[in-house]
Amino acid sequence: MIPKETVELITETARIDEVVGDYVSLKKRGANLMGLCPFHNEKTPSFTVSPAKGIYKCFGCGKAGNSVNFIMEQEHVSYPDALRHLARKYNITIEEEQRSVEEIQQESEKEALYVVSQYAQKHFTHNLMETEEGRSIGLSYFKERGFSLPTIEKFQLGFAIDSYEDLLVHAKENGYSIDLLEKCGLIKTRDDGKQFDFFRGRVIFPIHNVTGKVIAFGARTLKSDKKEPKYLNSPETEIYVKSNILYGISFAKRAIISNDNCFLVEGYTDVISLSQTGIENVVASSGTSLTTGQIRLIKRYTQNITILYDGDSAGIKASFRGIDMILEEGMNVRVLLFPDGEDPDSYARNHSTEEVHQFIREHSEDFILFKTKILQQEADQDPVKKAALIRDLIASIALVPDAITRSVYIKECSKLFEIAEQTLINELNKFRRTKSAKESGADLPYTEIPEKKQEVTREEESVNELLPQEKDLVRILLNYGERDLEYEITVTEEEIGPDGKQKIHKEILQTTVAEFIVHQLLSDGLEFEQSEFAAILGDYALALEGGLILKQNHFLQQAEEIGKTAVDLVVTPYSLSAKWRDKHMIFTKLEEEKLSYMVKNAVYSYKLKKVMQFIQNIQKKLKNDITEEEVNQLLEDQMALFEVKKKLSEELGRVIIR
Template sequence: MKKIDRETVQRILDAADIVEVVSDFVHLKRRGSSYLGLCPFHNERTPSFSVSKSKNICKCFSCGKGGSPVNFIMEHEQMSYYEALRYLARKYNIEIKEHEMSDKEREEESERESMLAVNDFALKHFEKNLQETDDGRDIGLSYFLDRGINEASIKKFRLGYSLEKSNDLLNAAKSRGYNEKYLIETGLCIKTDQGRVYDRFKGRVMFPVFSISGKVIAFGGRTLKKDVAKYVNSPESLIYKKSYQLYGLYQAKQAIVKHDKCILVEGYMDVISMHQSGIENVVASSGTSLTDGQIRLIHRFTDNVTVIYDGDAAGIKASLRGIDMLLAEGLDIKVLLLPDGDDPDSFAQKHTSSELEEYIAANETDFLQFKTSILLNGVKNDPIAKSRVINDIVRSIAVIPNPITRNVYITECSRMLEIDDRIVALQVNKLFMERVGKDNLKKQQEAAAETISDIVNVEEPVKPVEAAAEVKRQPSPVDSNSRFLRAYEQGILRYVLRYGMLELCEDYDDLGNPISVKVIDYINEELKNDDLKFSNPDIEKTFEEAIKCSSLTWEEDNCKNNETLLKERESYIAAGEE
């Protein structure tokens, strides 16, 4: 192996523009002299990742990660220093001058680089099989062409074929000097308990999976036989985490940013056919349930997602959970239902780009309307079933993090389902607070687990008394709850102090006499009914004083305050005379 010389390194560093480099992975918006986007290194809904073109650096003000273009690529793609330099050299078309590496330098080459290298070899091997072997052309290429995939799309997505031989790839890779260890660790080959090694994907058409930067990190293989599993996928490895990857994102990322929208489908062929028809801002979850990691990946490029479903009602209901996950991330969701008998692949094959765009624009609907129509179908005359559907819809609204958006959907939900918006709002807010409470409790438990782990795993033995003292020094759950709930308790107190004495409604006593109910009385009664107390002592004390004051008339309160002022005046005079 060879090492990049110093002159080439300097040319790469001089050419690399931080905005251009980061924009390949994060959707940036200009803010004054800087750029801002969602941090790719941790989960966030409010952009805190700042990129400075003049300083040629990036920085997240929440998690602290960032640095130069090289630092960013190293951290984001988990590359070594020289891997990151090679990546930037390819991006800026800089010719790399290298010298032979010493034995020590060769030993230091990362395992990750070796796995990526063997995957890259397999990619080219499968492509060659498809185009240059009789079986590849007769079986693999014929399959793609019969499915309506043209040569341009085959090259764009680097499609290939694995021959119906147990060790075709294994022998080819070993003959080129690739270590069998990495063929097994990437999942390209399987080793049995008896020690036999064979190709995982034999006899299958191949769909390579790329990282955002264009590295091939996994494969999906589809068989054309009927007596075996239709799809086989690469197992998770050091370079491939399925829950953090979306098929087609490498090819779609620029179109997603351009259109400020991501279209989400299910399978490989759906993505390829949509791209071929001219709709390129399309990605797939590769037939698996949508994950938080995949959703955060989409959110780095856009806030808008359109989910396409085919006409299978059972499949739609099973997939509705993914909509709630998208909503919880703060994304704006629309849903498109295709005609019966069509999926994105077949529908795209039958329509031109303009027809597809027109159909999407005319038929994509808000998630609330879609979910309501799907779930209410057939249960409108069953009150119990209808109430379950309404609760399901309310739960979806409750996961939305933005309070304004939540409120808009509460109003729309009450209108569509003909329910009092106050009832909907109460239930949504209750579910929202329960969810926030669970998230907060989970964070506390994780923090407590880390604390205990730190205490248990110290090198020096810790005495029980010292360990107990260490735990005691950590913030208690009560303290954490108080800090977390403070903003919400302040919100309640703000209503009390501003509107507490206003009349909310009219009620009746036991004798049927009308009585006025003030805002503060209603809030106090609701807190008692739910057995809720303020966790912050200062807020609790202020609330109690407000309750006392509310029981007095203005004249009584004024008289009481005057008496207090007179006593304070007398004490000041007495102190002055002494």
């Protein structure tokens, strides 16, 4: 268990902009920050972060919450594990009972896989730095590659001893589950049941997820035996899905955001060498074909990708499909070809940081123009090949979502190939129509089978009718509960007036919005139907009994549904700009300016709806087979409710709260 005081310290310390900023590139938008939602694919940012309120909200998919909710959703972890994640980020010590290895292994398998992966990484790093074999073979290799000790430590590089049971024996001695190590691909089992280390006599490159947790390994052989595969890699697991991971992303994400560009390379050493040179906004696809998941991971941090190719790369043309996928995501792609015989790793080792930066600045070019040059070399003077080249190029341009960008590319191609723009536009439109038809399923016959409508009972309808009123009252409580409020009451005096009736006079009472709403509802015995709304109202009532008024943050920082409900009710996608009001002399009343009227209207509208619900229930009971006495009582209750309904309707027709 994490102590309550520590939970409060974590939630108070964690800054939502910093927490979300580890995963999403955020841009200032008024008092808030905006970015592309990490929970669903979108091209226009609808994900809002409010540093002042400590919350996030996506107006596209509806996901919302605080820092803890964000980590739970993003990392797919439990509430306690999300707190531990934030505690590590902010160097907060959690004083909880020490968990044994057995207790750790009893947790979810996913968390256990993280634990054994971290253990293996530390074991490989120990081998590299502390064993004779590791220093003489592994460390020597890394130093020959030009990697400094700080760089080796940063990327947590390691070495696997050339033994069939080095990791196996040490893991057993330290109480780690061999089954879990096998699931991570670190241990293998032969047909005869004998277990052995999978990585042997190899330098180790740990692979980290976005938050920096070790999730897999790449291992390079140092032997000259050509029968031996150069690289071995971890299999996919619950924590490692290769198509969604980029090597180096945890080290590069902040630099990608600050540079608004991501350099994409092929291998581990390319990333490490460039990073050591000072170019930190670099990641690798680790030898795999680029995937949509990897592209969208980069897109969280920038709209710009520069692909760095080896000088003698034979796979440039083969990579065009992956680049088309980048264009389809609406991103900007540039390409850089290193000199013959050079790759990013060797170029970074043989040149200064400034020389590398200068080379990239001067030689990177737009992908469409780069592709044109590559394909033109193949077409030469052959008209048929040239026509095929142009269609290939137009097919790539057709994938670009932005119409203006497409238009610019069409103009460039028109100049390069001396072909009329309209001809190219016609061809482009053919591709886009075909693409649109495929996406909409227009080429597939489809008959929709209507769902059978689920019957809704009268009671459910009645409850559903109340939800908008309940929601509005809770929204007002959360946003304005602490605000002062004056309201007018009618006081009946003991003294009899000239008309023979008791005198009455008006009084103005001072209170707060929270006190007014809670008193108005609870004094009439009214409770909310929706569970989260009822819980929030109950918390306000309990606090008021102790002379306190709860602050908005009390609810925003709660876990699970109450916290999410609170976030939904305090965040709005729209606000009237002060510049708009000044410029156009449009003075629409803001909620704060009509708060008194709004509070009264919300309370009495809810009461009126509730009274009408009571009347409906009575009318339903009158249709039942009941006694005359019961009928009379129900009719009496109904008359009383009609009187209350009349008074509430009158109240709603007058503005009496100021």
